[in-house]
Amino acid sequence: MSKAVIDALVQRLPEAVYDPYVGVGGDDCAFVRRERIVEVCRALKQDLGFDMAPYVTAVDYLGQTPRFEVVYECYSTKANARVRLRVKVGEGEELPSVTSVWRGANWFERYVFDMYGIPVTGHPDLRRLLMYPEFEGNPLRKDYPLRGRQPLVPEREIHDIFRGPGPATRD
């Protein structure tokens, strides 16, 4: 099933999707060009029925260029099939947001921004997800110091006790 999906993707967008291969767990994977990721994801969702992005994360290959790789796990609830897309992102390069395709990718992209420092363009609310705003650096980068400590911060004012700190415009 997913082999057919990857083949269909390559056929549909041959210059955006390249190097398809079968992953270790049997999932089919492919590399996607960074600028075309939204287009590929939209095709994957609308035409091929992959209606869920259960996980989006990143990998830091320190010493290689491009340095980072953002990994999108896509899942089709109808066909029970999985596809993995990998996007190579260089240091300081911006990643287009796929929240317009899958709303659930919102927090994963914030996670990628928080932990790896990859700026995501077009994200509705790009803030740190896990660490506090005063935190300097990105802790899952390989060049983050192993015993890097940050100064403790004072308690922040909570404006909305039910929803916690955050902008009022969020959903």
Next chain:
Amino acid sequence: MSSDLDTLPVIATRRDEAQSWLQKIVSKGVGWGRKYSLFQYPFVTACCGMEYMSLQMARYDLDRFGAAAPRFTPRQADLLMVVGTINCKQAPVLRRVYEQMAEPKWVMAFGVCASSGGFYDNYATVQGIDRIIPVDVYVPGCPPRPEQVIDAIILLQKKIQDQPHKLFDREKPPLPPAGR
């Protein structure tokens, strides 16, 4: 090595002696009362909480040592038990909970994570809660055996008994500075 206290002559008038004698009796009595009625505030953040639960249940039964009733508001508690890992984002909350407790108050670091950070030697974890608040008794272990905690409670009771207590204490104790 001798301190100045050993060499200086102790001069006390009869009035001082009488006062200190009465104060000692009062302090002993109040301390006796306080050490056997430790109302705890369990600040449970991690897996040590399971051990805390078993400690409170019938088999280990902290009620035997007068520390029976967990209060779920810090304003009614005497003993802050920090049970589990404290991360940097949580540190100001823990400090606020400590500041909300009424005097006199004691703090127990329950488990190795609260005592020293434990094996969470990383960017997100406070390396011991004594960087934020003063700690009276540390309990090692991951998680500590209930007997260890009972031992710590007995040690804390000994410490409370030896402390000077006053019937009326109008002095405001200074807050410790927040460290890293």
